[in-house]
Amino acid sequence: QKEVEQNSGPLSVPEGAIASLNCTYSDRGSQSFFWYRQYSGKSPELIMFIYSNGDKEDGRFTAQLNKASQYVSLLIRDSQPSDSATYLCAVNLRGGSYIPTFGRGTSLIVHP
Amino acid sequence: GAVVSQHPSRVICKSGTSVKIECRSLDFQATTMFWYRQFPKQSLMLMATSNEGSKATYEQGVEKDKFLINHASLTLSTLTVTSAHPEDSSFYICSAPPTGVNQPQHFGDGTRLSIL
Numbered sequence: 089q090k091e092v093e094q095n096s097g098p099l100s101v102p103e104g105a106i107a108s109l110n111c112t113y114s115d116r117g118s119q120s121f122f123w124y125r126q127y128s129g130k131s132p133e134l135i136m137f138i139y140s141n142g143d144k145e146d147g148r149f150t151a152q153l154n155k156a157s158q159y160v161s162l163l164i165r166d167s168q169p170s171d172s173a174t175y176l177c178a179v180n181l182r183g184g185s186y187i188p189t190f191g192r193g194t195s196l197i198v199h200p
Numbered sequence: 201g202a203v204v205s206q207h208p209s210r211v212i213c214k215s216g217t218s219v220k221i222e223c224r225s226l227d228f229q230a231t232t233m234f235w236y237r238q239f240p241k242q243s244l245m246l247m248a249t250s251n252e253g254s255k256a257t258y259e260q261g262v263e264k265d266k267f268l269i270n271h272a273s274l275t276l277s278t279l280t281v282t283s284a285h286p287e288d289s290s291f292y293i294c295s296a297p298p299t300g301v302n303q304p305q306h307f308g309d310g311t312r313l314s315i316l
Contacts, residue, residue: 192243
């Protein structure tokens with residue numbers, strides 16, 4: 089079992105819809121969780137991070153964390169074509185260390 | 201926030217060439233830097249952690265003699281791909297480590313390396 093798993097997609101949604109991206113992780117002791125957006129040929133940029141169970145909202149983005157089920161998700165409301173990118177989930181798996189492990193990313197396509 | 205500058209952004213060279221990639225912290229001092237490699241449609245894979253003034257820590261399976269890492273100052277870390285071959289073609293990204301367990305990393309812009 090991979091440490092951080094994401095469906096590679098592509099996930100295709102129409103403009104204005106809600107895009108839901110999911111990530112599961114293997115280490116129950118994981119402490120912090122990050123969502124990065126990566127455009128083709130570019131380095132990742134931070135969207136959100138979360139470390140407490142529940143929801144965290146920032147504009148059109150909502151991160152959801154469920155430690156009991158070991159999953160973290162990212163919801164994008166009112167999806168725009170400019171949201172089309174690969175979304176990477178990163179999890180701090182190693183207790184006490186600051187080196188997150190990345191999932192392979194989910195490709196999101198928002199079509200007009 | 202922390203700014204990380206990475207150069208060059210793109211390198212195309214012949215097989216057998218050695219290529220150096222620089223990663224600079226512009227507004228902070230970094231005692232460590234992370235180096236990642238990313239193949240198309242794959243995840244970021246941590247290659248090594250550079251440590252200022254001491255040897256780098258390599259991840260399992262990464263050839264130390266192939267990927268030379270130097271962290272000579274608190275603002276500069278370099279990755280040299282020695283005698284590069286086509287299979288070394290990839291996207292290489294450096295990042296400054298988080299300042300705390302719940303803090304994000306700060307990535308450089310990445311280097312696209314293409315070996316002919």
